[in-house]
Amino acid sequence: MTEKYTLKCPDCSEEIPDRYTNVCPTGCTGLIRAYYWKKQLDIQPLPGIFRFSDWLPVEGHLPSDAGPITYKSEALAQELGLSNLYIGFSGYWPERGAAIESCSFKELEALPTTVRMKEKGHGILQISSAGNTGRAFCQVSALTGAPVVVVVPESSKERLWTTTPAENVCLITVEGDYTDSIEFGNAICSIPGIVAEGGARNVARRDGMGTVMLDGAVTAGRLPDYYFQAVGSGTGGIAAWEASMRLVGDGRFGTILPHLYLTQNEPFVPMMKAWQEGRREILPETDMADARRAISQVYADVLTNRHPPYSVKGGVYDALSATGGTMDGITNVQAKEAEKIFIDAEEIDPDPAASVCVASLIKAVETGTVGKDDYILLNIAGGGYKRVAEDKNRFPVEPMFSVKGGSPVEEIRSEIDTWVNGHA
Numbered sequence: 001m002t003e004k005y006t007l008k009c010p011d012c013s014e015e016i017p018d019r020y021t022n023v024c025p026t027g028c029t030g031l032i033r034a035y036y037w038k039k040q041l042d043i044q045p046l047p048g049i050f051r052f053s054d055w056l057p058v059e060g061h062l063p064s065d066a067g068p069i070t071y072k073s074e075a076l077a078q079e080l081g082l083s084n085l086y087i088g089f090s091g092y093w094p095e096r097g098a099a100i101e102s103c104s105f106k107e108l109e110a111l112p113t114t115v116r117m118k119e120k121g122h123g124i125l126q127i128s129s130a131g132n133t134g135r136a137f138c139q140v141s142a143l144t145g146a147p148v149v150v151v152v153p154e155s156s157k158e159r160l161w162t163t164t165p166a167e168n169v170c171l172i173t174v175e176g177d178y179t180d181s182i183e184f185g186n187a188i189c190s191i192p193g194i195v196a197e198g199g200a201r202n203v204a205r206r207d208g209m210g211t212v213m214l215d216g217a218v219t220a221g222r223l224p225d226y227y228f229q230a231v232g233s234g235t236g237g238i239a240a241w242e243a244s245m246r247l248v249g250d251g252r253f254g255t256i257l258p259h260l261y262l263t264q265n266e267p268f269v270p271m272m273k274a275w276q277e278g279r280r281e282i283l284p285e286t287d288m289a290d291a292r293r294a295i296s297q298v299y300a301d302v303l304t305n306r307h308p309p310y311s312v313k314g315g316v317y318d319a320l321s322a323t324g325g326t327m328d329g330i331t332n333v334q335a336k337e338a339e340k341i342f343i344d345a346e347e348i349d350p351d352p353a354a355s356v357c358v359a360s361l362i363k364a365v366e367t368g369t370v371g372k373d374d375y376i377l378l379n380i381a382g383g384g385y386k387r388v389a390e391d392k393n394r395f396p397v398e399p400m401f402s403v404k405g406g407s408p409v410e411e412i413r414s415e416i417d418t419w420v421n422g423h424a
């Protein structure tokens with residue numbers, strides 16, 4: 001059977017066979033991309049996200065209703081004086097058909113990634129997370145039984161729960177922040193049988209997140225003028241750009257790429273600083289001075305990635321450049337005010353990161369950056385926590401190991417080895 005896509009490196013144009021491949025074998029550092037043979041999108045009669053299977057790097061699907069949903073806002077639109085505000089809601093809100101029980105768009109990454117690993121890879125996926133991504137992979141592990149190793153900061157462990165018991169998760173908590181978890185997670189991947197999920201480099205992750213743009217365009221019948229999202233790594237922004245290029249290629253949704261309007265949470269805003277100064281490089285001393293303190297102060301800590309794929313070929317800088325994009329910063333006060341406005345208007349609780357996104361839309365309206373009749377896709381990338389608690393049990397995922405930031409993997413290597421061998 002011919003593959004429905006091919007992987008290509010944006011640096012050297014090398015075509016790469018997919019063996020769950022996340023980096024160019026010739027040594028380039030750009031983000032390899034999936035090119036689908038099918039140029040026009042057909043919505044497939046499959047559940048949840050898999051209705052966009054044409055443009056997901058998987059052959060099979062999972063029996064999950066979790067997928068992107070989009071609706072045209074009335075209340076918030078009226079409050080802001082916008083006539084074409086579309087909300088992409090990735091969370092739990094059955095009244096709107098939103099069935100992401102882990103309550104964030106990270107499940108849109110976890111579902112196709114889990115299928116891709118089964119079809120193209122070999123091993124147990126390892127995920128480092130500030131909480132939302134880890135919870136999403138635990139939820140999909142609970143659905144499929146596929147084992148996963150999840151590493152999160154100690155302070156995020158309460159965020160790790162599933163709506164059906166997850167029996168095959170090895171949860172490791174790290175004393176430290178998100179970056180300490182990423183570092184420990186990378187080190188864990190030296191253990192045979194554990195495979196790094198890939199983060200922004202994983203095409204299944206990006207194309208999964210890109211379905212928010214696909215659903216938004218299919219619902220509105222056209223590409224939006226603006227795409228709003230709060231970012232930490234910016235992977236969702238890259239994914240939205242890539243999805244829009246496919247939609248332009250489709251020919252039925254317009255010819256102009258949506259402007260990306262991406263936002264970080266003050267005071268931790270490295271990509272905003274670099275972009276606003278026209279730099280492709282993030283300078284740690286200038287853009288992330290006193291990073292730990294800044295990270296500890298933000299309202300939405302899932303937006304605190306110290307190594308975002310900003311400079312790499314095909315990364316955030318290129319996505320912003322190609323779309324005439326904007327990077328903004330929002331304070332905690334602005335985010336919390338926006339959260340109240342959103343809840344009053346739309347009657348659902350957003351994730352703090354989504355509140356940052358709402359605040360940036362409010363600011364863009366106030367400054368006249370967006371026009372009253374512009375088509376806007378507002379990515380409420382997480383929410384419905386209160387709603388899911390009404391309908392579902394929440395089973396905590398208990399840590400199997402707790403380590404200090406910077407600890408050597410050797411401390412727990414033999415126990416993890418045993419766990420991996422028991423789950424291979």
Ligand SMILES: Cc1ncc(COP(=O)(O)O)c(C=O)c1O
Nearest residue numbers: 132232233234235236353381382
């Ligand atoms: C709800 C929510 N919104 C936005 C983001 C930022 O996503 P990214 O920067 O990876 O696109 C996250 C990351 O965890 C999230 O959980």
